[in-house]
Amino acid sequence: MLHEKTLDHLLQIKEIYLEPEVYHMPRGKEILAKYPDAKLIEVASHWKIPELFGFEGSVEDWISNKRNVLILGIKKSLSARANSRSSHWIAPSESNGCTMSCSYCYVPRRKGFANPITIFVNIEQIIRYLQRHAMRQGPKLQPDFIDPQYWVYEIGENGDCSADAAICDNVKDMIHAFTKIPNGKLTFATKFVNRELLHYDPQLKTRIRFSLMPHKMSKLVDVRTTPISDRIDVMNEFVAAGYEVNVNFSPVIYYEGWIDDWVLLFAELNDKLDAKTKEQLTAEIIFLTHNEQLHEVNMNWHPKAEEVLWRPEIQEVKYSQTGGRNVRYKRGFKKDLVDTFTDLVELHLPYCKIRYAF
Incomplete structure (x- = not known):
């Protein structure tokens, strides 16, 4: 059973902004039929809705947009961007934006702040592009730290695929498609438990990464997400259902008592994960990483979180690959933090491999 109560809390679609082409697309028709009472508002482009993407107002309106607004558009630019950490390629998005409101999230920095889910309805075109792209890569002959066998495609860079799957079958269609792509594999990170994904039969061709942090910190900064214990509770089930299940310890936030809180989380993983899940865990x-503009917005709706996120005395400027001006922990201090944390993982979760730490 899907967690209907949780989904109802997250998504109560009352307004749908849509590009005119959506009316003619099969996926668009399916979604519109699912929300027959929603007010439809035509827009020329899913990118240009100033009343949504430029909004930086009160938390009441912010959360209302997250819960009540859906955007439907056409993904016009199809390209796979090279990556070197969680995946080999960033796939063309099947969505962007999110119904959750994590106070540290990088997505709002790039596309405005009150940013609800946008679903791209030309999913068949996106999948065909990925099939052709994977074919051009040929067999993956050398194992690497990303995957020993497959070219890995990230499909959740700009949102949360588990939440998207509550709206339509885009994610299901992509998972099914990759079971038939001989050299390819999907991956995405999630902070939301959607048990419907247990029925998708991914055949070990999808890696789901559950994002985890200490409970106390999650309650402060992971706004509108599934509780940490609930994420851990389903990991064995997802492995049994044919997923590779990894964890993202992310973001790791420094604060008084942070080590003790992480040790408690590791103990919970040790207690709850079965042997099969532990054996494949990475x-x-x-x-x-934080951002001054996001800090200023957060001060208007969630200032308590900024007490741990915005720490100028221990942070320095970092420019992202896209030229954004962010802040991270100071270099020497951060190296000590990373070393301390990786040592903790190796001590308390000796079966858990580390793909990367930074």
């Missing part, structure tokens, strides 16, 4: 470790 972690990706990502320390907090």
Whole structure:
């Protein structure tokens, strides 16, 4: 059974902004039929809705947009971008935006702040592109730290695929398609438990990465997400259902008592994960990166979180690959934090491999 109560809390679609072509697309028709009472608002482009993407107002309106607004569009630019950490390629998005409101999230920085889910309805075109792209790569002859056998495609860079799957079958269609792509594999990270994914039969061709952090910190900064214990509770089931299940320890946030809180989380993993899940477990470790503009917005709706996220005395400027001006923990200090954390993982989760830590 899907967690209907949780989904109802996250998604109550009342307004749908849509590009005119959506009316003629099979996936578009399916979604519109699912929300027959929603108010439809035509827009020339899913990118240009100033009243949504430029909004930086009160938390009440912010959450209302997250819960009540859906955007439907056509993904016009199809390209796979090379990557070197969680995947070999970033796939063309089947969506962007998110119904959750994590206070550290990088997605709002790039596309405005009150940013609900946009679903791209030309999913068949996206899948055909990925099939052709994977074919051009040929067999993966050399194992690497990303995967020993397959070219891995990230499909959740700009949103949460588990939440998207509550709206339509885009994610299901992609998972099914990759079971038939001989040299390819999907991956995405999630903070939301959607048990419907257990019925998708991924045949070990999809890697789902559950994002985890200490409970106390998650309650402060992981706004509108599935509780950490609930994410851990389903990991064995997802392995049994044919997924590779990894964990993202992300973001790792420094604060008084942070080590003790992580040790408690590791103990919970040790207690709850079965032997099969432990044997295949790999972690990706990502320390907090923040952003001054996001900090200023958060101060208007969630200032308590900024007490741990915005720490100028221990942070320095970092420019992203796209030229964004962010802040991270100071270089020497961060190296010590990374070393401490990886040592903790190796001590408390000796079966858990580390794909990368930064």
